Amino acid sequence: MAAAPTAAPTAAPAAAPAAASWPLDPSRPPLIEGFTPSGGDLRRTEGFGEKLARKTKENPFVPLGVLTTAVVLSLGLVAFRRGDFVRSQRLMRARVLAQGFTLVALVGGVVLGVGRG
DSSP: OOOOOOOOOOOOOOOOOOGGGOSOOTTSOOOOTTOOOOOSOTTOOOOHHHHHHHHHHHOTHHHHHHHHHHHHHHHHHHHHHHTOHHHHHHHHHHHHHHHHHHHHHHHHHHHHHHHHO
16 A cells, blocks of 8 residues: 655755854955054055056066067067068067066066065
């Protein structure tokens, strides 16, 4: 004899966590142990132009190296397109040197920046 199927007992839905037990309050920044906010205006963000000017003043050799690399690369590509392969090859070697200069300037700026504190 088959028994009639019985309905499974329904459990009460889980209660939502109380607001007091939620660890993060979206209206305030999170509390980080050992960190004290500077108290500055956290809402103001630095624009692209302002950041570029600040970074250029901190380490002027990096933008110079990037610009030099781009110019030498462009000249090398133009020489290659015109069929002047010797000049193109020399400019590509100069591009590698410009990239090396940029990398050294970047690492040097980071090392000096760490020393400044």
